[in-house]
Amino acid sequence: MTEQPGSSAAGDGGWEPVIGLEVHCELRTETKLFCGCRNAFGDEPNTNVCPVCLGLPGSLPVLNAMAVDYAMRIGTALHCEIRPSLFHRKNYFYPDMPKDYQISQFDEPINVNGWLELPDGSRVGVERAHMEEDTGKTTHVGGGGRIHDAQHSLVDYNRAGVPLVEIVSRPDIRSSLQARLYAAELRGILIATGASDGRMEEGSMRVDANVSVRRPNDELGTRCEIKNLNSLRSLVRAIEYEISRQVDVLESGGTVLQQTRHWDENEGQTVALRSKEEAFDYRYFPEPDLVRVVPDTTWQSEVAAAVGPMPADRREKLAALLGPDGATAAKADQIATVVENGLDVLMTKAVHAGIGAPLALARTANEASAEPDRARALDTAAYTALLRMEQDGSLSATQAKVVLADLLDRGGDPAALARDHGFEALGADSLSGVIDELIAAHPNEWTRYVDGDDKLTGFFTGQAMKATQQKANGKAVAAELRRRRG
């Protein structure tokens, strides 16, 4: 049975999963949330630091206006109410937190009460999307790689103070697949607003899942929070594991304990980190070093104007390029991929330049989407030129993919790249010569083909490829054969 996203997955002995997601996303600001240090991933450890983000005595935070701008863009895209907001201190001791408190928004967040519509038409409520600072990054050396058994730990404070927005959904999600759809759609929105690059593998988008199960229409069950979900795949696997774990507990007469659990990707299971009783008392109180954030209406309307079209609208536009085909499940998947990776402009320009929409979609959703950052930086004219070579038969599909990989890798002129591979398209003349020779060499096969045995198209195409060391374009060969048969 296929799970239907958006509908309840209550097939598991009549249990209904109830899921809410907390998504942390790093904002793409030039500088950190409270100081002028560079916000960059992958730099030499502890090079983007200053007295403020190291929490040195006497230093004070100053709020980055661009972070507020991005936070409001996210709020706008998620249909939130944008409100005057306040920062609090969340107090707990941990070596990657320079001040041993995190500056975060608590009961007065900037964005509240929004929603996100998924590609399947279902709607997930967004409780809040608030601003906070990221922590440093700890590497535990020795032991099991966790803080408690490490020999020593190394801390990189480059990430300390990087601006985050935490988006908290309502518990409206009912299946692992719907959770995946939500996370993917949210990622597309974060990229579309320009607020984040949404890279899960670099940790710029991190997802925690709150999972509980219940009998349909019952009160909510006890939830567990699952951490360490580093990919959409882990998200789906962890939620499925957790649902069945909780169902097993309940069906064997036990009770689910409220816990924070860690997803172990290798073992494929969640492991208890701490219980509700062991939860930290964060002693939240208003951050006295900052003042209330009250964006005026001019700023808010500028932000609303800066927020581009959302993924749902963009998918609709791409589907329209494909005509009735755009509505099929396979095409819809490809369209979603293109939009998710922010490549709809690239594809649309190619189509407007005369490339057939199905071809433009296939290359953009597959090869280009495998390298989304490079694809976004691609010269659209070069991309279009390459697709045109494939479309008019001067490159085979296989060859076009090879050239596209080059183009993504280092750019350049597609025709020149093709030549470098020895992919000079066989001109119509030389192809014609090759076919003359084939007919002469295989007279019986040719007669059967002329008599209507189409299976021999494959034979002749194969021979043509062999004769030209794969340089011939299969489609072009077939067309030439058909032309001669008349």
Place this chain on the structure above:
Amino acid sequence: MTSALTLAEQVRSGTVSATEIVERHLAAIDESDGAVHAFLTVLHDAARRQAAEVDRLVAAGQDPGPLAGVPVGLKDNLCTRGVPTTCSSLILDGWCPPYDATVVQRLRAAGAVAVGKTNLDEFAMGSSTENSAFGPTRNPYAADRVPGGSSGGSAAAVSAGLVPLALGSDTGGSIRQPAALCGVVGMKPTYGTVSRYGLIAFASSLDQIGPFSTTVADAAALFEVMAGHDPLDSTSLNRPAPRSMGSLDDGVDGLRVGLPRELIDGVAPEVAARVAQAAEVLDAAGATVTECSIPELSYGLSAYYLLAPAEASSNLSRYDGVRYGLRVDGDDVEAMMRATREAGFGAEVKRRIMLGTYALSAGYYDAYYGQAQKVRTLIINAFDHAYRNADVLLGATTPTTAFPLGDKVDDPMAMYLSDVCTVPSNLAGHPAISIPFGTDAAGLPIGVQVLASALCEPLVFRVATVLESAAPPVTAPALAAATWSAP
């Protein structure tokens, strides 16, 4: 002691060199501070270099600034680049800030010369400077008595004549109370007028840096040099700081002066008598003096001793042994943090961290922190109400004159009561000044306090100037240095 403004005028006019002035004060510190212990660090070399730079500017015909060549003491919770900044705590052992506090930069830009870092109660928590990990400071008027606190080093340094100016920080009275006990002028500005960037936080919503001096005009001049918006402090007011120098001598004719019972009742009779005497001076100078009552002020101390420790418990979390200062090893990171904090903090700091942690804890927040915030609002409203009928308020700065060393160290509640008259201005964020106004029968200084509403510094200085001109003459303290002379 020659006033700071007079010294600066001599330097700017070329009559006396900054080097000569600085050498004189360094010599006084070297000779007399052994008995006072106002300084934790003396910056001989840096001060000489800076003085030479001032002299070079003068020689080149350039203006080195309004405080040219004036030696200044800095409370040791103000960050000074490359110079140990200890907060009188073992936990900052060996730490040198990589940057200067904004006020330190502004002082230098005004030509002032930092000659040393002064003693304080650890992390500015205390009212006697006895909570210093490096030993107490003595009151120059009586070596067996406290100078007050927490800025006791700065107050004593000015009182003994070691420096004409010093900076302190005032969270609940930490400038005004020691100023009163040491017989000098001490002023807490409006919250947000002086940048806190580089002031090591005790309680962020209450802390404010302010001046110590021997004259009101010097305090006003030092305040003006420090005040003004700083983009590095989000709580710094984004507006020009109030200017006072032009109106110091405008007098008090027609001003309305309120005498709140709560700032007089309950203080020692000799202190109350001086406040009454000060009120007569203002009355004689043309002000209308009216007794009044602001009952809410009585709740100030209780609210303060919840809010300040709550903020402190968070502000002091960062001293965990991970990045700087003291580290005491442990089996794991948590044990290391525990051992470091156990060894690095003194008893009073630990007491306040415990109090503050408790006040913020789940289940207690509303009853303690939340309630205290409400009281704070009530006090602000009560002040606003009072200022409809008064331009300034006059009261005592401290309940008593300087008490003996060791007298209250085992009784925190008695120590906390030292702040009863000063705390309300911090809760409201208002300016207030303490100026010396005679002594008790034992010859110990008494301070009277002038309070006003936010940004009314010019009024505070005007009223203080009138009181100063009529104050009983000041006698030299027992521990006066050679540089001391009557204001």
